Structure formats: structure tokens, C-alpha cells
Amino acid sequence: MTKIVIIDDNEAILEAVKIALDGFGYEVLTSTKGEMFIPTIARIQPAVVLLDLLLSGEDGGEVAKALRKNNDTKNIPIILISADPSAEKIAKDSGIEGFLSKPFDLDRLLAVVDDCVCN
Amino acid sequence: MTEISKSIIRLSTGEISILDNIDEAVFVINKNFKIIYVNRKIKDFLGVDKEFILNKNLVKNIYGLKNNIFYKKFKIALAESKPIKFAARDKVRNRWFGVKAYPFQKGLAIFVSDITKRKILDNNIKENEKRFRLITENAKDLISITDKHGNYVYLNPSFEKTLGYKAEMLLGTNLMNIVNRSDFSRLDDWRKMEDFQYRVKRVDGEWVWLESNRFKIRWQNRSFYVGIGRDVTERRIAREELQKLYSAVEQTLDGIFITTLNGQILYVNPAFEKITGYSEKEVLGKNPNIIKSGKHKKAYFSKMWKTINRGKTFRGVVINKKKNGELFYTDHTITPVKDEHGNITYFVGIWKDITSHIEEEKRKDEFISIASHELKTPITTVKVFTQLLQKMFKDSDNVEVNKYLDRMGYQVDKLTNLVRDLLDVSRLQSGKLELRKEKFDIGKLIKEIAENFEATNNTHKIFIEGKPRKMIKADKDRIEQVIINLISNAIKYSPDAKKVEIKVESEKNDIIISVKDFGVGIAQEYLNKIFGRFYRVYDTRDKTFPGLGMGLYISYEIIERHKGKMWVESKKDEGSTFYFSLPYLG
Numbered sequence: 001m002t003k004i005v006i007i008d009d010n011e012a013i014l015e016a017v018k019i020a021l022d023g024f025g026y027e028v029l030t031s032t033k034g035e036m037f038i039p040t041i042a043r044i045q046p047a048v049v050l051l052d053l054l055l056s057g058e059d060g061g062e063v064a065k066a067l068r069k070n071n072d073t074k075n076i077p078i079i080l081i082s083a084d085p086s087a088e089k090i091a092k093d094s095g096i097e098g099f100l101s102k103p104f105d106l107d108r109l110l111a112v113v114d115d116c117v118c119n
Numbered sequence: 120m121t122e123i124s125k126s127i128i129r130l131s132t133g134e135i136s137i138l139d140n141i142d143e144a145v146f147v148i149n150k151n152f153k154i155i156y157v158n159r160k161i162k163d164f165l166g167v168d169k170e171f172i173l174n175k176n177l178v179k180n181i182y183g184l185k186n187n188i189f190y191k192k193f194k195i196a197l198a199e200s201k202p203i204k205f206a207a208r209d210k211v212r213n214r215w216f217g218v219k220a221y222p223f224q225k226g227l228a229i230f231v232s233d234i235t236k237r238k239i240l241d242n243n244i245k246e247n248e249k250r251f252r253l254i255t256e257n258a259k260d261l262i263s264i265t266d267k268h269g270n271y272v273y274l275n276p277s278f279e280k281t282l283g284y285k286a287e288m289l290l291g292t293n294l295m296n297i298v299n300r301s302d303f304s305r306l307d308d309w310r311k312m313e314d315f316q317y318r319v320k321r322v323d324g325e326w327v328w329l330e331s332n333r334f335k336i337r338w339q340n341r342s343f344y345v346g347i348g349r350d351v352t353e354r355r356i357a358r359e360e361l362q363k364l365y366s367a368v369e370q371t372l373d374g375i376f377i378t379t380l381n382g383q384i385l386y387v388n389p390a391f392e393k394i395t396g397y398s399e400k401e402v403l404g405k406n407p408n409i410i411k412s413g414k415h416k417k418a419y420f421s422k423m424w425k426t427i428n429r430g431k432t433f434r435g436v437v438i439n440k441k442k443n444g445e446l447f448y449t450d451h452t453i454t455p456v457k458d459e460h461g462n463i464t465y466f467v468g469i470w471k472d473i474t475s476h477i478e479e480e481k482r483k484d485e486f487i488s489i490a491s492h493e494l495k496t497p498i499t500t501v502k503v504f505t506q507l508l509q510k511m512f513k514d515s516d517n518v519e520v521n522k523y524l525d526r527m528g529y530q531v532d533k534l535t536n537l538v539r540d541l542l543d544v545s546r547l548q549s550g551k552l553e554l555r556k557e558k559f560d561i562g563k564l565i566k567e568i569a570e571n572f573e574a575t576n577n578t579h580k581i582f583i584e585g586k587p588r589k590m591i592k593a594d595k596d597r598i599e600q601v602i603i604n605l606i607s608n609a610i611k612y613s614p615d616a617k618k619v620e621i622k623v624e625s626e627k628n629d630i631i632i633s634v635k636d637f638g639v640g641i642a643q644e645y646l647n648k649i650f651g652r653f654y655r656v657y658d659t660r661d662k663t664f665p666g667l668g669m670g671l672y673i674s675y676e677i678i679e680r681h682k683g684k685m686w687v688e689s690k691k692d693e694g695s696t697f698y699f700s701l702p703y704l705g
Contacts, residue, residue, distance in 0.1 A: 010496045016503040023507065054492070083495040084542075086553045103499035103535050106506035 001027040002117055005041055007034050008052040020106055034063035042072035048116040053082035064096060077116040142232060149226035150197055152177040164231060183211030196220045197227055206234060261348040269294045281350050283322030310344050316351060328352040376468045382406045394472050396442035412446050414438040427455050427466055447474040487545040491538045502531045540669040547676045554594040554680060556705045562589045562623060568602050579610050585623035589630050592705030597677045604670040605634040605697050613638025628702055635696040641689040650675040
């Protein structure tokens with residue numbers, strides 16, 4: 001089964017996305033922490049990492065950079081999630097594969113994830 | 120023949136003439152005007168010697184005597200044999216002569232005295248009197264003369280005119296009857312006043328303010344007091360008005376300063392001192408840039424100078440620095456003051472300290488920004504679960520579940536838009552709204568939006584006029600937001616209409632799009648307010664329409680940031696047409 005990691009400090013979002021993606025045949029692992037979860041990501045090698053830009057006590061952008069630096073995770077596609085639509089530019093500029101603006105449609109979530117997984 | 124003439128003849132025939140020593144010139148002429156006697160005094164009168172003139176003809180040989188008044192009078196005296204006495208002016212010599220002529224058998228004895236000096240003196244007195252009259256009668260000042268008890272003996276016409284009395288009403292009465300006694304109590308002695316201001320009662324009972332001087336004169340051994348006053352009522356009113364304005368300027372909480380054309384400070388009010396921390400003494404003669412914060416670009420102030428030097432008023436928010444280094448925000452107005460020829464003489468600056476207001480706005484924007492972020496997370500969750508349920512029940516027969524889920528989805532979308540608008544407003548306020556421009560066909564976009572509207576809304580039909588294929592460079596999502604906003608407003612504010620008209624027009628550099636409705640319209644006085652933040656339109660029945668009043672503000676700002684323009688034409692109860700223009704090339 002295709003593994004997907006989602007990192008967000010809001011448990012309700014994690015639960016919703018997990019349930020949604022579970023139902024479409026993905027195996028979803030969730031975390032409220034960013035940096036601390038990188039070794040796990042490196043180990044399980046998910047097809048994609050969904051990462052919220054605004055984490056409590058952490059900057060999602062920094063987590064993305066750390067993932068890119070790590071030899072074991074640098075090739076894993078990242079989808080940045082933010083309530084701020086202008087963050088899409090930051091995502092594109094830092095070479096991040098996908099962007100989701102909150103609140104997002106289920107269809108759009110599936111489309112962005114599919115897109116990353118297939119590539 | 121009189122005794123005098125006889126004596127004259129007798130005396131004159133003597134060897135030494137005592138007549139040579141008197142002050143008068145004496146001639147004796149015969150009936151043919153031949154001078155048969157003349158005394159030495161003649162030299163003083165006519166400038167010729169006695170010997171020269173003797174035996175000459177008075178009329179023929181003395182220049183200027185022919186046919187003049189003297190000759191005529193002498194002729195009458197001779198003809199009627201009557202002594203005469205008269206005074207006349209010798210026009211040739213420009214002298215006044217007093218003449219006495221006594222006829223006798225052979226002729227006429229004439230005594231002439233020079234009365235020029237006396238005449239001039241008399242004349243002067245008369246002239247002076249006339250002049251004095253003219254001055255007092257024509258003076259604008261109120262002139263009155265009283266006796267030593269203060270009873271009026273003279274009032275000039277200006278006194279009558281200003282106070283409305285006829286002179287005869289006041290002559291003989293005491294001045295205390297018409298003056299304000301409490302004003303006079305400030306005076307030690309009513310007889311002496313120097314630029315003293317007091318009130319006098321006009322005939323209609325109104326008080327008139329006079330500024331007067333009073334002094335003593337002696338005339339015919341009696342003392343009189345002359346009062347010369349001027350109506351200063353208007354001046355006092357003007358001064359009181361000025362005083363009022365001055366205290367307003369001194370007491371207002373707004374900072375006020377006046378500068379020369381070069382920007383030298385001439386005046387600052389107490390509020391200026393209080394807010395900036397600089398005392399008046401410290402800033403007088405200095406340039407207002409001593410409170411410059413350095414937060415503005417040079418161009419900002421050069422634009423300001425350009426505006427005020429052209430005679431226009433400058434308005435803007437200026438960040439300044441207090442003496443202690445603290446920054447403060449001011450809503451600044453600088454107005455040029457012009458003289459009667461239209462030349463700028465001073466600049467007056469008025470500013471309101473809006474620091475706390477700006478800080479409050481910043482906190483509010485920050486709050487909106489955080490709140491909308493916080494709202495987005497639960498909305499996302501609800502949205503995902505709603506859509507998940509919709510997918511799960513898509514193929515089910517349970518119509519009600521599907522209907523309810525659709526309702527939920529629709530409301531979640533509305534909530535999403537509201538939160539998006541709130542965030543947009545806060546971004547626009549803090550200048551953080553970013554545009555992502557791309558090339559797209561605006562005609563196609565309009566068509567798609569219209570189709571979407573018609574698919575979800577069955578009350579209004581949307582007509583599109585004009586060539587709908589137009590490529591422009593702009594932020595597609597934002598322009599879509601503007602068009603959706605205008606169409607939904609058009610539908611919302613025309614509940615009784617059935618259509619909305621969209622028109623696409625091409626100009627040289629811009630495309631102009633208009634959205635026309637046939638609804639409640641907007642009254643003229645609100646037209647310039649509707650693009651303001653949180654402004655909402657009410658219809659005549661005071662019916663409120665849903666919404667927070669953010670849509671037009673956001674739309675307007677989006678178009679402005681695209682270097683386009685948005686405007687409206689509207690008539691109450693007939694409908695509105697909203698226009699916006701966009702440059703093709705972004």
C-alpha cells in the first residue's frame with residue numbers, strides 16, 4: 001500500500017485527512033511534530049509528505065528544508081499546506097512539489113496527492 | 120467843505136508839512152484828478168517820490184487806477200460832494216486800503232491807510248472758523264463738547280448719526296445719561312480720557328463701543344471739554360471673534376503650527392508642544408523637519424511641498440518623531456494661507472495624533488489575520504468530512520441525506536468565502552496582498568462564471584454583451600473573485616429583477632467590464648462610500664442584505680492594485696452599473 005505521511009499540529013485535520021486518504025487506499029501515518037518525525041519518515045520512505053506550514057513551535061518551511069537536506073528523505077515529494085494562499089509562491093520557490101490552501105476540497109487533496117505519487 | 124479839509128489845505132501850504140509824518144497817505148486832487156497835494160507817505164504806498172507825482176493826474180499817471188473801484192468811488196464823492204469811507208483791495212498792488220475822502224470846493228482830500236495786515240488777520244479767523252466747522256462736521260469721529268459739568272454744548276453730525284440722536288435731544292443734558300456707568304467706573308476722572316473704551320447707549324437702546332480721548336479747552340474764559348471718539352463696536356466684535364478662534368487653536372487637542380514660505384516655524388499651539396515634547400521656544404524659527412522620523416521617502420515630502428506651493432491643501436498620514444525619539448502617526452493637513460491678491464503668505468499645518476488609532480488598527484488587522492487562520496482549520500475538517508460523506512452517499516437512495524449534505528457543503532463554502540474575505544481585508548490593510556499575474560482570456564472567464572451562476576441560481580439570467588475573447592495579464596483568481604463579487608451583488612440587490620447584464624468593451628490600452636442590475640440602486644450621497652471597508656447598502660424599506668460589506672472594498676482594491684479603475688453609476692430604485700477597467704498588459 002502507498003504510504004503517506006501527514007504533519008500538522010491540529011489533530012482534527014490529521015484525523016480527517018487520514019480517514020479520507022485511508023478510504024482511497026493509502027496508508028496514512030500522522031504526526032504533530034516535524035523535525036522529530038524525520039527519522040521515521042526516513043525509515044518508512046512514504047510516497048509523499050503532507051506538511052503544514054504553521055506548526056506549533058516549528059516552522060513548516062524549516063522542516064521542509066531539513067527533509068531536503070537529509071539524504072534519506074531528499075527525494076520524497078512534499079505537499080505544503082497553508083491557510084495563507086500566498087504561501088504557494090514560497091512553496092514553488094523552494095522547489096516543493098505541491099501546495100494545498102486551507103480549506104481545501106477533498107477532490108483537490110486527492111488530485112494533488114495523486115499527482116505527486118504518480119510522478 | 121469840512122473843517123478837516125480846510126485844515127489840510129492850510130497845513131499843506133505850510134513850509135513843513137506835518138502831514139508828512141502821519142501813517143496815512145494823503146492826496147488832494149482837483150476835480151480833474153490832478154494831484155495838487157501829496158504827502159511823503161506816498162512812497163510807501165505807491166513806491167514813487169512825492170515830487171514825482173505832484174501835479175500828475177491820479178488816474179492817467181498812476182498805473183492801474185483807471186476805472187477801478189477807487190476811481191469810481193472818488194468820482195461819486197466829487198459828483199455828490201459827499202465824504203465817503205470804504206475799504207477795497209488794490210488788485211495791481213495786492214494790498215487792502217482803507218480810504219476816507221472829503222470833497223471841497225476845488226476837489227477831494229483823500230486819506231489812505233494800508234489795512235492789508237488786518238484784513239488778512241480777519242480773513243484767517245473766518246477761514247479758521249470755517250475750516251474747523253468743516254472738520255468737525257465731516258469727521259467720521261464723534262466730536263462732542265461739554266461744559267465743566269459734563270453737559271453737552273456741541274455734538275457733530277457723526278455723533279448724531281452714530282448714536283441716532285438729534286443734537287437738540289442731547290444739548291444741555293449730561294453725558295452721564297447715555298454712557299455706561301460701570302464702564303466709567305474704570306475711569307478716575309471723566310474729564311480726562313486717553314484711548315478709553317466705554318459703551319454709549321444708542322437712541323434705540325443698543326450699546327455702542329467708543330474709544331475716546333477727552334481734553335480741556337479754555338474759551339471766552341470758561342472751561343470746556345472736548346471728546347473725540349470712534350465707534351469700535353465692530354472692531355471689538357472682531358477682536359472677540361479672534362479671541363474665540365485663538366482660544367480654540369490654543370485649546371484644541373490637534374497640533375497646529377504656522378510657518379513662513381520657507382518653512383520657518385512662526386507659531387505652534389500647546390497641543391503641538393505637548394505631543395512632540397518640544398517647547399515653543401525650541402521650535403520657533405526652526406523647520407518642521409525637526410520632528411521628521413526618516414520613515415518617509417524624500418519624494419513624499421517633495422510631493423507635499425509641490426502641492427502646497429501650488430496653493431493646494433496637502434492631506435496625508437505622516438510619521439513623526441518626538442523629542443524623546445518616540446514615533447507617532449499624524450493625520451496631516453497643510454493649507455496655504457493666501458492674501459487678498461492670492462499670493463501665499465503662510466502655511467498652516469494641522470495634525471491629529473492618530474498613533475493609538477493606527478496601533479489599534481494594526482492589532483485589529485493582526486487579530487483578523489490570526490482569527491481567519493484559526494477558522495480555516497476547523498472549516499477544512501468540516502469540509503473534508505462533508506465531502507467524504509457526499510462521496511459515500513453519492514450512490515445511495517437516501518435523498519434526504521444527500522440534500523442535507525449538499526446544504527452543509529454550500530454553507531461551508533459560504534463560510535470559506537467569508538473567512539477568505541476577512542483575510543483579504545486584513546492583507547489589503549497591511550499592504551500584503553500579493554498578485555500572481557498570468558495571461559488568460561477574460562471573456563472565457565466571464566462566460567464560465569456566468570454559467571456557474573446560472574447553474575446554481577435560477578432567479579436571474581445573465582446576459583453577456585460584447586466580444587468575449589480577450590487576453591489580459593492579471594491575477595486570474597483575484598479577477599474571478601471581483602467578477603463573482605459584482606455578479607452576486609447584482610443578484611443580491613435586485614431581488615425583484617430577472618436579469619443581470621455584463622458588457623465587455625475594448626479601449627486602446629484597457630478592457631472595460633460592466634455589470635448592470637435592475638435593483639434597489641444606491642442614493643447619490645452614498646456612491647462615494649460604497650467602496651469603503653465594511654460599508655453596506657440598505658434599500659428604501661430599510662431592508663438589510665446579508666454580508667459584511669467587504670466585497671466591494673476588496674474588489675476595488677484588487678482592481679486598484681492592477682492599475683485599473685472601478686466606478687459605479689446608479690439611480691435609487693432603478694439599479695446600478697459597476698464598471699472596472701484593466702490594462703491588457705498588466
